[in-house]
Amino acid sequence: MWMVLVLFAVVIGVVFLHWKYGRTYEVSKQYGGPPALPILGNGLWFLNKSPVEFIKIVDDLVAVYGDHFRFWQGPQFTIYVANPTLLESILTNRHLTDKSSEYGFLTDWLGDGLLLSKRHKWHSRRKAITPAFHFRILDQFVEVFDRNAAVLVDILEQYADSNKSLDVFPFVLLYTLDVICESAMGTSVEALRNADSEYVLAVKEAATISITRMFDFIRRTPFFYFTPSYMRLRKLLKILHGYTDNVIISRRKQLMEHANNGSISTENENIELGLKKREAFLDLLLQTKIDGKPLTNLEIREEVDTFMFEGHDTTTSAVSFTLYNLAKYPAVQQKVYDEVISVIGEDPAKQIELSHLQDLNYLEMSIKETLRLYPSVPMIGRRCVEEVTIEGKTIPAGANIIIGIFTMGRDPNYFDNPLEFIPERFGGEMSLEKFNPYKYIPFSAGPRNCIGQKFAINEMKSVISKLLRHYEFVLPKDGTEPLLASELILKPHRGVPLQIRRRNINRI
Incomplete structure (x- = not known):
């Protein structure tokens, strides 16, 4: 009898799979790609693999199958694309604006926020x-960037001229956490001064657990909810959500009290006297309405947490790899430094203003070139909600699309001498603007591009220019190319070890 039941279950399973994935299987024949196992697909590739191994897996596949191919994550049909022509059609298609299923593993933390x-x-x-990211709003955060960068300079002072290597990545991470907390919520966690605070540690660990799940074949299954990792994540999110909720409730109460007792008039008087009142992202959200209704506390928390999540690790990666490139190419570092001095002046303590940042063109070119070689987000994903045809090939409903930003930035088909650090690619005769812009998309592209990219670029330019006015960055004698780990964020697996030397100007 049990044999009959097993056979019946198998038949039902086969019928279900054919009904659910039959069309997808037929469409998949249009694409090249590696052989796959039944049901498991190519999922075993990622079983017990470290983030360092992910890049090699993708590189090997690209070498064999080209800049677009298909593979299977279990029964999930996935297309990998690192071709600018295809990407322009994909990223501008209204049926392809949803994020791929991998992003769903961040839902416990970020809810239904903008990401x-x-x-x-x-x-x-x-x-x-979008209005919260207008340049007039961003102007007020320059003081936040500069003040926290000054703290970072002070902390690095103890390591200057020591001839010892220092991993700059964790220090930059604490800086970006301070900036993003103050910008998003108007509060300071003082991460640079208190690296072991409960909130700071919770952010780091929650990000690690959430991102690891995206790439682990076993943890992607519902079984994850019964593991110690999930129990730990719940405790961490209780800390993070609790902190954000308390700040939201407190700030909403303050705004209501101000409105009731007439404090608004005082704020208006301050504006007339030239005294700036800085509004955090949270304050702007508290004033935001959708279809005439204000956002709920939960909706605000989702957006604040999203801004926090997206705004610290990504910037840390970009700043750290830019410092590495400037150390590796001293002539470029000198050129950037000369520009900084010509724009801001020789006083290393002088406060940076938005007008300064706008004039740091070569520094911006160096940051952009770093993001070509080391994009903060090496891959992004989209999900096809309705079957579409792109460049003559069908993408079935439910398919995931993985966009290889990292691969494309190093492809000799799209960039001359792709492994060379040449900031001039982004200016003058070599400007990338003369070519398909979809070959360089570190902030994504199309309607779902990064809403905070101007904020991020200004923050990077501010902290790097501040550091360079105080220190010169040098590669250790045994310095090697950073070992890259491709998580949701591109990270240096063994850090970014650099030596720092005080500028002569500081000794005057």
Whole structure:
């Protein structure tokens, strides 16, 4: 009898799989790609693999199958694309604005915020939040960038001229956490001064657990919810959500009290006297309405947590790898330093202003070239909600699309001498603007590009220019290319060890 039941279950399973994936299987024949096992697909590739191994896996596949191919994550049909022509059609298609299923593993933390929300909700949220990133709003955060960068300079002082290597990555990470907390919530966690605080440690660990799950074949399954990792994540999110909730409730109460007792008039008087009142991202969200209704505390928390999540690790990666490149190419570092001095002046303590940042063109070119070689987000994903045809090939409904930003930036088909650090690619006769812009998309592209890219570039330029006015960065004698780990964020597996030397100007 049990044999009959097993056979019946198998038949039902086969019928279900054919019904659910039959069309997808037929479409998949249009694409080249590696052989796959039944049901498991190519999922075993990623079983017990470290983030360092992910890059090699992708590189090997690209070498064999070219800049677009298909593979299977279990029964999930996935297309990998690192071709600018295809990407332009994909990233501008209205049926391909949803994020791929991997992003769903961040839902416990970020809820339905701008990063994860879909179609109509995403469109309405994006439209409502965009004014918060207007350049007039961003101007007020320059003081936050500069003040926290001064703290970073002070902390690094003890390591200067020691002839010892220092991993700059964790220090930059604490800096970006301080900046993003103050910018997002108007509060300071003083991460640089208190690296072991409960909130700071919770951010780091929650990010590690959430991102690891995206790439682990076993943890991607519902079994994850019964593991110690999930129990730990719940405790960490209780800390993170609790902190954000308390700040939201407190700030909403303050705004209501101000409105009731007439404090608004005082703020207006301050504006007339030339005294700037800085508004955190949270304050702007508290004033935001969608379809005439204010955002709930939960909706605000989703957006604040999203801004926090997206805004610290990504910037840390970009700043750390830029410092590495400047150390590796001393002539470029000198050129950047000369520009900084010509724009801001020789006083290393002088406060940076937005006008200074706008004039640091060669520094910006160096940051952009770093993001070509070391994109903070090496891969992004989209999910096809309705079957579409792109450049003559069908993408079935439910398919995931993985976009290889890292691979494309190092492809000799799209960049001359792709492994060379040449900031001039982004200026003058070599400007990338003369070519397909979709070959260089460190902040994504199309309607779902990064809303905070101007904020991020200004923050990078501010902290790097501050550091360079005080220190010269040098590669250790045994310095080697950083070992890259491809998580959701591109990270140096063994850090970014550099030596720092005080500038002569500081000894005057």
